[in-house]
Amino acid sequence: MNLVIFGAPGSGKGTQSEKLIDRYGLHHISTGELLRDNIARGTKLGKVADIYISKGLLIPDELMIDVLEDTILRNPECLKKGIIFDGFPRTVAQAEALKGMLAKMGTEIHAVVGLEVDENELVDRMLQRGKESGRSDDNIDTIKKRLEVYHKQTAPLREYYLKGGQYHAINGNGAIDTIFADIAKAIDDGATR
Ligand code: ATP
Numbered sequence: 001m002n003l004v005i006f007g008a009p010g011s012g013k014g015t016q017s018e019k020l021i022d023r024y025g026l027h028h029i030s031t032g033e034l035l036r037d038n039i040a041r042g043t044k045l046g047k048v049a050d051i052y053i054s055k056g057l058l059i060p061d062e063l064m065i066d067v068l069e070d071t072i073l074r075n076p077e078c079l080k081k082g083i084i085f086d087g088f089p090r091t092v093a094q095a096e097a098l099k100g101m102l103a104k105m106g107t108e109i110h111a112v113v114g115l116e117v118d119e120n121e122l123v124d125r126m127l128q129r130g131k132e133s134g135r136s137d138d139n140i141d142t143i144k145k146r147l148e149v150y151h152k153q154t155a156p157l158r159e160y161y162l163k164g165g166q167y168h169a170i171n172g173n174g175a176i177d178t179i180f181a182d183i184a185k186a187i188d189d190g191a192t193r
């Protein structure tokens with residue numbers, strides 16, 4: 001089973017991914033973590049990524065798609081476990097590329113878990129996280145930009161996956177465990193059928 005965990009910045013993708021990995025034994029690919037790791041190590045990719053991330057912008061599709069494909073191809077074993085994609089795709093172009101890539105590898109996206117969270121809750125969570133995370137993008141100005149970018153570039157994916165019949169809307173407000181129970185129910189009730 002391959003899953004996409006989808007939602008606005010601060011919607012809890014990373015948090016719920018950890019729980020999904022525990023329960024379903026999936027391999028985690030988080031593009032946000034991957035990029036932050038590259039920034040911390042000062043790689044060539046990290047230097048480019050830092051410019052976009054600190055401004056609240058997306059890394060250009062062409063680069064991001066290459067990085068994603070490379071990540072899978074370097075560890076093809078992860079396809080056997082099943083992958084949870086966290087933070088990718090973030091544009092329709094990325095979704096199309098992912099579809100093509102997985103088809104070439106003989107597989108597909110079985111379900112998309114869409115975490116739907118109120119905007120004021122998103123801002124509160126990111127401001128709270130910013131106090132401890134040291135992330136360059138968890139400050140109020142960058143948060144606003146990220147939300148704007150999300151609405152313009154990423155939110156259309158909801159329609160895209162609804163049309164494909166893969167989208168499962170989850171209320172992402174409230175307690176972590178309640179949200180996770182809803183996700184597990186959506187998956188167990190036939191997201192993989
Ligand atoms: P959450 O809190 O729900 O885990 P997030 O938006 O706070 O989500 P990440 O997914 O970690 O955080 O992404 C951080 C940043 O990394 C993005 O704002 C963007 O600049 C960059 N990034 C991550 N994934 C992609 C992608 N698929 N395409 C382009 N840029 C990306």
Ligand code: MG
Binds near residue numbers: 030033087
């Ligand atoms: Mg994240």
